[in-house]
Structure formats: structure tokens, C-alpha cells
Amino acid sequence: MMRAVHRFREHTIAPNRGPDAEPITGALECMVCGAMSPVSEDRVEPQDWALGHVREHPAHLDYREHVTLPYRVHPGNWL
Known part of the structure; x- marks a missing residue:
């Protein structure tokens, strides 16, 4: 038996x-219709994009930002 x-x-x-990290990117999402800006x-x-979207849809005033931020785990001391 192995232990x-x-x-x-x-x-x-x-x-x-x-x-070597991926870039931080962001996009905006219209909270009324769900349309998304390009990721940038x-x-x-x-x-x-949001300013153009609200010109086409004057009632679409609320947006959500989506940010992609790469993380890295760093090993520490052995316990």
C-alpha cells in the first residue's frame, strides 16, 4: 500500500x-437592450459607442461596464 x-x-x-500578461480590456453593455460595445x-x-447608442435610442441611459483584468497566483512559503 502506497502512502x-x-x-x-x-x-x-x-x-x-x-x-506576458493579457491586456486589460473593457466594454459597455446597454442595460435596456443588452447591446454591447466592442471590447477595447x-x-x-x-x-x-455608448454615446452613439444613446443617440439612436434616447431612452437607453443606463450602461454596465465589463472589465477583463488578468490575475496571477503567486506561490508562497511551504507550511
Whole structure:
């Protein structure tokens, strides 16, 4: 019979700011009809989309921001 030994390790998680990290992206969603702006690495493109959307649909005044922020887990000390 084999016996397994398990060790526990501390870990932390933080936004991945490394050179190989995916970019932070964002988009806006119209909360009235569910239409979405293009996903973008800057805030200008989604905001421009929302302003154009509200011109076409004057009652669509509420939006939700969707942000994709990559995270990385960092192994710490063995316990």
C-alpha cells in the first residue's frame, strides 16, 4: 500500500502586470437592450459607442461596464 504525503503552501493572488500578461480590456453593455460595445484596451471606444447608442435610442441611459483584468497566483512559503 502506497502512502501519499501532502504539503500545504501559501498562495497570493494579484493582478498580472507582467510583460506576458493579457491586456486589460473593457466594454459597455446597454442595460435596456443588452447591446454591447466592442471590447477595447482603452475606455474611449466603448464610451464613444455608448454615446452613439444613446443617440439612436434616447431612452437607453443606463450602461454596465465589463472589465477583463488578468490575475496571477503567486506561490508562497511551504507550511
